[in-house]
Amino acid sequence: MNLIYNSEQYSVVEFGADRNLDALRFGGYEIVDKGGKREIFIAGILAQNFRRDVNELIAGEPTMAEIDEFLGSYDALMSQPVLLH
Numbered sequence: 834m835n836l837i838y839n840s841e842q843y844s845v846v847e848f849g850a851d852r853n854l855d856a857l858r859f860g861g862y863e864i865v866d867k868g869g870k871r872e873i874f875i876a877g878i879l880a881q882n883f884r885r886d887v888n889e890l891i892a893g894e895p896t897m898a899e900i901d902e903f904l905g906s907y908d909a910l911m912s913q914p915v916l917l918h
Contacts, residue, residue: 840897842868843904860884864907871911 838845848861861876862883875883890903 838900838904840901842866842901845904864904864911865915866904866908866911867915869908869911870915872913872915873907873911874913875907875910 835847835849836844837847844865844867846863846865848863861874861880863872863874865872886903890900895903
């Protein structure tokens with residue numbers, strides 16, 4: 834587990850691949866919307882696509898606001914409330 838992004842609005846934790854666990858076969862990401870107090874865990878193909886999109890995003894040296902805007906595109910998928918974090 835590795836915190837890879839942290840702003841006032843979002844944090845992203847990367848979970849390494851674990852071939853012995855189906856949920857982490859390709860690794861995964863937890864994206865937390867701090868203001869909305871909700872989160873999502875993505876794995877599998879969605880995690881692979883997220884990783885690809887993040888690599889493309891950081892190649893352009895984005896600002897934190899641009900990264901937060903990108904992470905905001907996942908807001909509609911966030912349905913798990915953050916109770917303790």
